[in-house]
Amino acid sequence: MAAHDLFEFNRLKLAQLGREMMLFAQFNSRTGYAALRMNHGDEAYQAIAIDNWMGASPVYTRRMQKAMRFSGDSSVETIFKGLQLECGFTHQYFDVRFAVQSPEQGRFWLKSCGALLETEPRGPDAVKTMCHDIEDPTFNATAVATNPRARMTAIHRPPRVPSDRVPHCEWLVHIDPEALPLAEPKSALAMSETKLACLFIERAHGSSSGGLEDYSGDMHERLHLEQFSQSALSVICRELAVQVHLLIAAMMRSVAEHYGETAALAVAEFQMAGSCWVMSERLCGWLGLSGSGIDDVIRVLEIHPAFQPREYWRLEVIRNDAESARLRVHDCPALQETEGCGWQAVLKAGMTEGLAGLVRGVSRRARVTACGEQGSLCWDICLDGADEEEPLAVQIAKGTVLYQTRLRDRVQLLQM
Structure with missing residues (x-):
């Protein structure tokens, strides 16, 4: 997109x-x-x-x-x-x-x-x-x-x-x-x-x-x-x-200063895994999707704030068949940051739990594996995984007043 x-x-x-x-x-x-x-x-x-x-x-x-x-x-x-x-x-x-x-x-x-x-x-x-x-x-x-x-x-x-x-x-x-x-x-x-x-x-x-x-x-x-x-x-x-991404980067930078870069990556991966999952669930409902096929996963990836704005992230998602797709992050400002702060640093480090949370929030059967292309950020997404228990990061996100928030529209204001 x-x-x-x-x-x-x-x-x-x-x-x-x-x-x-x-x-x-x-x-x-x-x-x-x-x-x-x-x-x-x-x-x-x-x-x-x-x-x-x-x-x-x-x-x-x-x-x-x-x-x-x-x-x-x-x-x-x-x-x-x-x-x-x-x-x-x-x-x-x-x-x-x-x-x-x-x-x-x-x-x-x-x-x-x-x-x-x-x-x-x-x-x-x-x-x-x-x-x-x-x-x-x-x-x-x-x-x-x-x-x-x-x-x-x-x-x-x-x-x-x-x-x-x-x-x-x-x-x-x-x-x-x-x-x-x-x-x-x-x-x-x-x-x-x-x-x-x-x-x-x-x-x-x-x-x-x-x-x-x-x-x-x-x-x-x-x-x-x-x-x-x-x-x-x-x-x-x-x-x-x-x-959103300034807050992520600022948090990681502070954690790294206090506890080291490895600690910052661990906190950020947990953060990404929980919040991306619940946001994918919300976006499925917002887009009117059932979450039953790879097309729904692709659609959520196209709009998910984890990879917005597109002036910062450059994504390519190729549909292979009804059960699989390939996701690639091309060279873009997100990957050109000199400090190792931001979710791009998590992805560069080969840590996939955050990305897995994003796609599993659409389909519980979604599985993410690195595609093996050296020097690139590329993953295969397949809907062949088991419907496993939600990870702790997701349980924490769902155990909040925030998760129960139901937003209301102000339709009458559209007449302005």
Whole structure:
């Protein structure tokens, strides 16, 4: 599938796909951090999670600002627009509302936070780690991408008192012209040098009319992807895929710095195996597929965010017969990265559990084997395997509130 073939989908389907890509980033966090805890202990989670989001979010925030044409303004409204179009606030898994009071001040509040509902059963210490220790530096790192004098401070946040308090949290965002500017995180500076961070995504004209072509106009308190045009949504979907891979690479880079490259590959393979499986299941339903044949596997591979955007990944899938196909990754920016961070590093290392998870999420009988071509990334996919028990990474992904998320459409907004 070529990069612009996303235009085969209408506005509603692209809005749905964008939300699925946001969810995919959350699945990556659940499985990646689970592997981190299992391999290196609970204490590893906090430091890696902070590095993870601080490394990726300033980079993808600026990318989305440019792509949706609301860059160049360092106001609170610009900060909020960025938050509305990032996978850290996955639509519907997080119910976030925004209010701008002036160019220098505004607030946002979470009527519902899926991540909090995931974490509360683990007790108040786990909630404090996520909602205080991790959010304080990472929220400010996101704000710094727009204005180094911006600060995000909590009005109230969990642990919830009383236990059913709504909204779950509320934050003030303030720009103080007298404040000392915060420096760009070192991890973000490193990520900004990657080919992924510098990737150019072309905007093509859509075949259908209606919707916002960009987000240069007024900010909406609650943004829905259906408000955008087909052309804008194809860019948003690809930028969300960039966000996904920036987060993967930033996590692997942090794990490698703390525990070594072998440890980073192990965490990433587990992450890929669990999250790709459940995303393949979701995409099967989204595409209306039964998962019964090789054509369904090929179709999911063509659209799966693990191999998007196509400006970064260059895939070729050749159908052999009704039960088999050959997958090849050709030379592309993903394979040209100089740092060994990203799922391409897992594939280059000959580790196939992640790719196996992706295809088995379509058909439980799918099996992946390296095709033996020296110096190339090439695998044979055959539907001749046994229907074995789901691996631990998949069980973890499915044992979450996230897995139960059922996304709703905003069809009425298509009339805009």
